[in-house]
Amino acid sequence: ARAPAGWRRLRLDARKRACLDAMGIEVWRLRHDESGSNSEEEIDGEALAVAGIDAVTGPAATEQRAPDARLAEPAPPALDSEIDLDWPALQEAVSHCRSCDLHQTRTQTVFGVGDHDASLMVIGEAPGADEDRLGEPFVGRAGRLLDAMLEAIGFARQQVYIANIIKCRPPGNRDPHIEEAASCQPYLRRQIALIQPKLILSVGRVSAHNLLGTEESVGRLRGRVHRFDPGDIPLIVTYHPAYLLRRPQEKAKSWQDLQVAYRVLHDPMD
């Protein structure tokens, strides 16, 4: 693509270029800024503009899926009887869980995957058909885009921890019901407590609503650093990769969110 007037295509190393290509993103730098760039600078949000300037600077967009009345209430507070299990016991408990009706239709539970000492924890919505079949989160098309997004900020999939709000597939990929999310909440909270990540990346509306107890759109929640309670853990909201597959023009905003995530992870006091 041709550079917008006044911008030039940023020189990136082959790996970063491949990652951004995988996300379908082109990165431009203002022509008057000719200072030499190092790799830190290349993913510095202030120095970069992403192709599709309107998409970056325009009013915050909202996700297209209609708000779900069942998710209108904030997630219930932490249960006093919060589970206190180690990893093997927690995984075992999840695999036998019958706390909600989803156990009747699941093939298997989808616990979570990745590094138990990860600095970055990604939290999605719920397993889809591929995840239900394979028992691992984000293994379908959306998962491949998530992998590319993570790689764009220097993480291989196995270096982060990936989990969902819900451990069992809702039939037909419908939105999880509020009571299903409430049943699953202690498991996810225990995963977060065991990992103690430096940052939570919340992908999509269902994840953000449940983690933050809000009904605001992703378009309004993204672009700032929230705090997850308990633990006061920095949390960034971005679009769900499945949404980005449907609306690739929003990838530029997700790339901005990832740059914020990178900065929080590398300079948490900033």
Ligand code: URA
């Ligand atoms: N979407 C999610 O939110 N989680 C998955 O594991 C897969 C798709």
